[in-house]
Amino acid sequence: xxxxxxxxxxxxxxxxxxxxxxxxxxxxxxxxxxxxxxxxxxxxxxxxxxxxxxxxxxxxxxxxxxxxxxxxxxxxxxxxxxxxxxxxxxxxxxxxxxxxxxxxxxxxxxxxxxxxxxxxxxxxxxxxxxxxxxxxxxxxxxxx
Amino acid sequence: xxxxxxxxxxxxxxxxxxxxxxxxxxxxxxxxxxxxxxxxxxxxxxxxxxxxxxxxxxxxxxxxxxxxxxxxxxxxxxxxxxxxxxxxxxxxxxxxxxxxxxxxxxxxxxxxxxxxxxxxxxxxxxxxxxxxxxxxxxxxxxxx
Numbered sequence: 151x152x153x154x155x156x157x158x159x160x161x162x163x164x165x166x167x168x169x170x171x172x173x174x175x176x177x178x179x180x181x182x183x184x185x186x187x188x189x190x191x192x193x194x195x196x197x198x199x200x201x202x203x204x205x206x207x208x209x210x211x212x213x214x215x216x217x218x219x220x221x222x223x224x225x226x227x228x229x230x231x232x233x234x235x236x237x238x239x240x241x242x243x244x245x246x247x248x249x250x251x252x253x254x255x256x257x258x259x260x261x262x263x264x265x266x267x268x269x270x271x272x273x274x275x276x277x278x279x280x281x282x283x284x285x286x287x288x289x290x291x292x293x294x
Numbered sequence: 295x296x297x298x299x300x301x302x303x304x305x306x307x308x309x310x311x312x313x314x315x316x317x318x319x320x321x322x323x324x325x326x327x328x329x330x331x332x333x334x335x336x337x338x339x340x341x342x343x344x345x346x347x348x349x350x351x352x353x354x355x356x357x358x359x360x361x362x363x364x365x366x367x368x369x370x371x372x373x374x375x376x377x378x379x380x381x382x383x384x385x386x387x388x389x390x391x392x393x394x395x396x397x398x399x400x401x402x403x404x405x406x407x408x409x410x411x412x413x414x415x416x417x418x419x420x421x422x423x424x425x426x427x428x429x430x431x432x433x434x435x436x437x438x
Contacts, residue, residue, distance in 0.1 A: 201377055203366035207359060214358040215351060222347035232387075233345055236380030240396055240404035243376075252384055260384035261409035265402075 157197040161244040164193060169272070169281040171288065177216060179288065181281045184269040188228050188251040190284070192217050199245045202237055216292045217247045224251050227287040238264060301341040305388040308337060313416070313425040315432065321360060323432065325425045328413040332372050332395040334428070336361050343389045346381050360436045361391045368395050371431040382408060 160178060168180035168191060175195060182189035194205065194213050202210045221233040230251035237247050250263055258266040272280065304322060312324035312335060319339060326333035338349065338357050346354045365377040374395035381391050394407055402410040416424065 201365065201369070202362045202379060203369075203377070207362075210362050211355050211359060214362075215355060218346045218351075218354050218358075221345065225345070225347075232382075232384050233347070234380070234382045234384070235346060236378070236382065238376075238378045238380065238406065240376050240378070258409075262382065262406045265405035 158195045159197075160193060161242050161246075163242050164191065164244065164246060167269075169277040171281045171284045176292075177213065179220065179290070181277065181284060182269075183271050183277055185272055185276075186257045186267075186270050187263055188224060188230070188284075189263065190220060190224060190249040190288075192220060192247040192249060194245055196245070200239060200243045201245065204245070212292060213247065216290050217249055219290050219292065220288055221249045223288045223290070224249060224284075227284070228253075234263070236264075302339045303341075304337060305386050305390075307386050308335065308388065308390060311413075313421040315425045315428045320436075321357065323364065323434070325421065325428060326413075327415050327421055329416055329420075330401045330411075330414050331407055332368060332374070332428075333407065334364060334368060334393040334432075336364060336391040336393060338389055340389070344383060344387045345389065348389070356436060357391065360434050361393055363434050363436065364432055365393045367432045367434070368393060368428075371428070378407070380408075 164180065167183050169183060171179040171181050177195055178193040180191040180193065182191060196205065199205055217235055221235055225233050228251040230253050232252045234250040234252055239245060252259060308324065311327050313327060315323040315325050321339055322337040324335040326335060340349065343349055361379055365379055369377050372395040374397050376396045378394040378396055383389065396403060
């Protein structure tokens with residue numbers, strides 16, 4: 151939609167810790183490699199951006215609309231109790247938006263997922279299969 | 295902007311735990327009563343809404359634009375290292391958006407603020423004065 155960013159590179163930590171659900175020239179939608187929660191991460195493909203307000207208002211609005219729609223579809227897919235949406239970035243500074251399905255009784259309910267305990271990794275095949283299922287479920291029309 | 299909601303009532307817990315920075319018929323901007331962090335909360339004045347996706351796309355976009363602009367101005371006011379923006383709502387279900395100024399070395403940096411330790415309360419006068427300063431600094435033009 152905005153043209154392929156020539157200089158955007160996915161942060162190495164995000165790359166190492168996730169499976170790709172979908173990516174195009176606008177954004178990457180990732181699955182966090184942590185079986186404890188259905189935990190998605192939307193990364194705008196825009197170089198050198200840390201804060202939502204570093205984007206133009208138009209782009210920030212687009213990405214938040216994507217994140218909101220992703221949350222709606224993730225709630226439908228999982229039947230979860232509550233969606234958590236957050237742009238934090240204290241550790242990984244590249245702008246990324248968390249979209250997480252939370253349930254009563256999940257490992258840290260009702261506390262936050264960030265910084266809690268140890269990740270439980272998918273096997274490679276499990277992660278790839280879960281990402282493929284989510285790709286079918288998360289039809290976000292704003293993706294180009 | 296959307297007309298005064300006749301049925302909206304601020305959640306009692308949000309009311310008890312905050313000072314009012316500004317409120318009008320569109321939204322309430324609140325200061326969390328916790329001196330550990332400059333911690334603002336934006337509450338859309340829309341009754342019976344829990345998730346961002348429960349709002350129309352237009353309203354969700356408006357409120358996220360408000361939250362983003364609030365974050366930009368809060369970063370300018372505080373000189374903080376990073377803004378955290380989040381709609382969580384696992385405990386208080388009324389839709390509200392956190393906008394928090396974070397700094398290297400703050401009480402739980404780089405971990406999240408939610409669920410961490412005990413709040414450190416402002417005195418009533420301190421909280422009112424801080425909210426008044428923030429009202430001057432946070433000129434969010436989208437407020438009606």
